[in-house]
Amino acid sequence: MSIEILNESGVVPSPVPEQELHDLARWVLDQLRVHPRAELAVTLVDEEAMTALHQQWMDLPGPTDVMSFPMDELRPGSDGTEPDAGMLGDVVLCPSVAAAQAKRAGHSVEDELLLLTTHGILHLLGFDHAEPEEEREMFDLQRTLLLTFLAHRGRTTTAAPSARLDG
Template identity: 60%
Template sequence: MTIEINNESGVAVDESRILALASFALDAMHVSPDAELAIVLVDEGAMEQLHVQWMDEPGPTDVLSFPMDELRPGTEENPTPPGLLGDIVLCPQVAETQAAAAKHSTMDELQLLTCHGVLHLLGYDHAEPDEEKEMFGIQRDILLAFALQERRRSS
């Protein structure tokens, strides 16, 4: 799996942890190991421009996803075909504000947003209550499994 991270935000971020979570989430969703993903971290000004341009909404947001080949989750027996998943754009400054409100670390918030972005690239949405329940349930399961894996590695 090719995952490229480009930090243009001006904020120091542990890119290896974002990479590890993205890789874990893609594996959990049975995405082909030949799939490609780009993650870009931008500042609030750049995120606001993207938010206005693509969502027609003012102000910066936390995460935007831009699917390319419209891949969908696979199964163990039938993973997604190789292809370009697309781009995830994260804003560490917005993540920091949200993390403080949620009483967890900025890195935890960035990992949550990375997982959220991956699920959007795979066609999940949360516009309707049933979609939100499904997407947020999968997101929670991936984040819990990842945290458990990380704890095992550090012990």
């Protein structure tokens, strides 16, 4: 699996170690049985870059926390079916927006960025939260993936993994 983490946010060091983002992405993709040759990029950007993306692709003003750009419309594997290989796509995170959200929610920026990364990957795999049933399914899965990753790492989170997100 090819997972690239790019910090173009100007925040050095990153609020989340690149290895932690990489390991989380690999965990989520492995748990959802995405093809081992799938490719994913996670990019951290500043508010100016996120504002431009948000305006261009969503026609909405200002920066947002996370955006997902699917490429080959890959889906999770399931029993009896072999998942497709290809470009999963890009998850773009804005650490400064995540930091503000984390402060309001009373948890760490690291926890917020891990939550947003999980959320973004689920969007790449076709999950959405436009309808109440979809939201319940996506946020339950998001919560399970994040909490099992952290438990596997011997950590806990104060983030609310089922919280409503902008993206």
